[in-house]
Amino acid sequence: MSDIILHHYDLSPFSEKIRLALGYKGLAWKSVKVEAVPPRPLLDALTGGYRRVPVLQVGADVYCDTEVIFRAIERIRPEPSLYPEGEGVSKALSLWWDRATWKPAIGVLVAHIGEHLPEAFLKDRKDHYLGYDISKDAMAPMLPAYVQQMTALAEWLDSMLCRTGAYLTGDALSAADLTCYHSLWLLRANAGAEAIDAQLGLSPAVIAWMDRIAAIGHGTVSDMSPEDAVAAAKAATPDPAFAAAADPSGIELGTAVTVTPDDNARVPVSGTLVSADTQEVVVAVDAPETGTVHVHFPRVGFETLPVETAAQSAA
Ligand SMILES: N[C@@H](CCC(=O)N[C@@H](CS)C(=O)NCC(=O)O)C(=O)O
Structure with missing residues (x-):
């Protein structure tokens, strides 16, 4: 191959x-x-x-x-398999998470590191990609709402984990875990795990789940x-x-x-x-x-x- x-x-x-x-x-x-x-x-x-x-x-x-x-x-x-419970549940969770968390996650991110984002990056995202301004100043007024949304959505992950055990759709990892992990990874990797865990009130179950996923690594x-x-x-x-x-x-x-x-x-x-x-x-x-x-x-x-x-x- x-x-x-x-x-x-x-x-x-x-x-x-x-x-x-x-x-x-x-x-x-x-x-x-x-x-x-x-x-x-x-x-x-x-x-x-x-x-x-x-x-x-x-x-x-x-x-x-x-x-x-x-x-x-x-x-x-x-x-x-990336779909141990079938494609449906995993893809539906992934689509929901990607679309629901994209803007609030960026809002929280730029509150922490927005001053370091290059002008060319911000201009490109506004003019050619998202259609709105993701600079720290532009997103600041909505920060409380972005935190509220991320907190509520992460609590849904906790609720799934409490029911299923190790992963969101059951006791084996699925593509949904990798998807729901990625925006929290972005925030923790840039703003620090402690700061994000506290700001979003991430539960012990969600933190342990993220640690399990991080331990997978990237292969060779x-x-x-x-x-x-x-x-x-x-x-x-x-x-x-x-x-x-x-x-x-x-x-x-x-x-x-x-x-x-x-x-x-x-x-x-x-x-x-x-x-x-x-x-x-x-x-x-x-x-x-x-x-x-x-x-x-x-x-x-x-x-x-x-x-x-x-x-x-x-x-
Ligand atoms: N639905 C797409 C979304 C991908 C996406 O939004 N990627 C971001 C980077 S994480 C992106 O392309 N940003 C603009 C760029 O890099 O040009 C997917 O699942 O692959």
Whole structure:
């Protein structure tokens, strides 16, 4: 099998979930570090311009968004499963947590370290990513509400752990644990565990659960340059295992489509629909640097539309 390559940056919480998933599976992987602020021309060539991080690459197959990255890792090494209670409960918890905690977690974060965030980072997030200002000053008036929300949401984790034992969905870890951990990890890694545990009133059960997850580690990691990652894509051909007879949503294979996140960073990726099931969509994208790559997205959280329909809905 081709190398497993993760394009990420250290302080990206969504990347931390994937680093831990790779560690949980005991996988060896290559680490390609990307800038926290675009431009990222080589990553764009691999994804067709998908704006977010992390991205997982295996040869000429490229996976965008942690939901589909979890799925890819599960296919590569099925045991121990990231979905011991099935995909539904784990994915539903993950989607809820990611969307409910994103803004309040950033609000708490910038209260602690906002003065150290570079101007270019803040401008990029406002103008091209989130659409709102995440500087310390701009978020300060809402800080009490952000703390209230994070506190209440973390208490729900405590309630789940009290019922299930070691992990959120049962006595074995699931992808939901890695997801619900990542924003608390971001806060503790930057502001200090003691300060965050006290500020959000994290319970002993939640703290012990985070310690268990941190102990998983990241697996066996070695560095790779972005240039080598692009060369690996060019040298490979997309995995034919993802051929499908038809898209269940009715778009004909071979249609020119755009795939766009439905929350933030709404930068469409344009490509040719090559495969799809109810959970995952795959488009072929060509760039001179990479040749043809197959870019995979989840269905939930993304809009896959024929190019003409996308143009009409944007008009
Ligand atoms: N739904 C996406 C969210 C990913 C996300 O928000 N990533 C952040 C970094 S942790 C990001 O891309 N920020 C903007 C950037 O780095 O350009 C996923 O699950 O992968």
